[in-house]
Amino acid sequence: MxxxxxxxxxxxxxxxxxxxxxxxxxxxxxxxxxxxxxxxxxxxxxxxxxxxxxxxxxxxxGLIDCHTHLLEFAPTSLYPVTKDTQTLAAKAILLKTLASGITALGEQICGSPMLYKEINDLKRSMKDFPIDISYATTSISIGLEPIQHFTSVTGSIAVDRDVLVQHNIIMSIAQNSEFPGENIFINATPANFTKDLIPNAGVIIYSQEELNTIVSIFHSINRKIGTHVAGEVGIDMALNAKFDVLHHAHGISDEQINRVAHQKVKIVATPLGGTHLPPNTVEEVMKMVNANITVAISSDGYLPPHENTVTFPKIMQGLIGPDSLMAIANPFMKKLHEAGFGENDILSLITLNPAKILEKDHQFGxxxxxxxxxxxxxxxxxxxxxxxxxxxxxxxxxxxxxxxxx
Ligand SMILES: [Zn+2]
CATH class of the missing domain: 2.30.40.10 (Urease, subunit C, domain 1)
Structure with missing residues (x-):
């Protein structure tokens, strides 16, 4: 028709x-x-x-989940697949995502050790899938002992920390990034590992000077840049360096919320977890919305829920993904409703605001x-x-x- x-x-x-x-x-x-x-x-x-x-x-x-890891990590985490069936698993995951009302995704490409295929092959296979996928290329630092670093440029082989700050690597990540995702990890991430395996989760990977340089490289080619960050020290560094989008921002202070508003920085809240700190609280997100910050709620899926996620039923076990986006956002949306916000403003947390993060709000959202x-x-x-x-x-x-x- x-x-x-x-x-x-x-x-x-x-x-x-x-x-x-x-x-x-x-x-x-x-x-x-x-x-x-x-x-x-x-x-x-x-x-x-x-x-x-x-x-x-x-x-x-259509709903939008602007922070996901569905292609690199989810297929091998959720299905016992091989190189030959990994693409099928990715498609099964995308179908489940679509069936839960999601028509656009912001997908992170970190350079994963769990990927059997060339990421570009996988991306090509998804080209005709009926979901709009934007890709953010990133580097990632995982808080194992010792800390392991990967980049979307160097692929599934771990690299030295110094590679993360090489001009040509940053430039290549910037050129290939379609939106400000978690382009760099200011703090090492726990990823999906259990606590005992990740003693270095939260460790700050960069100096302020390095962060300033990385942001300026992105901005020099008119690309916005986002970061994985949590905790007051890391968030201060991110705001000093003038990142455009903070992903997670767990443990943000009231003063930093004001600073985010003043600098017109956007926030992708991930209430399930995703960093070394307890995830975003309902009160925190209320303050962000009240300060007129563009906030999107995202699954960061597939992810094991943090033990302190106060905002999600404890009965949900195992890895949670974008098919739970409504449930993840529900406590936040209900609280805004109680506070007198209109339903259109409330729904923007999982529609228009993530479209703005993806820089596609002229097209959908x-x-x-x-x-x-x-x-x-x-x-x-x-x-x-x-x-x-x-x-x-x-x-x-x-x-x-x-x-x-x-
Ligand atoms: Zn993530």
Missing amino acids: SKYIIKAHKFVTVSELGTIYNGAMVIEHGKIIALGSWQDIKQRNNEQLPITDFGNLTVAP SLEVGKDANFLVADGIPGLDIVDVEQIKAVYFCGEKMIQRN
């Missing part, structure tokens, strides 16, 4: 249109070309376009005329009213219905 109408009880647009009751949306060639009340759209429908009526359901923008027709149809507002993926009844990518539940 190249041109048709979607009709439903409620459209949460996450745009200036806010929520539209008894609304309708006209899609043509994968784009939204009109959006408004059913009355309006009906009157203008002199072409007798086909209508899909979703009755009492809610239409919302909200329901607006001219944007890609990436949307879901559900029993309520994803993450706020519903957390169960079974309640997502349909997912559309570029105007095509890709997921359907009865």
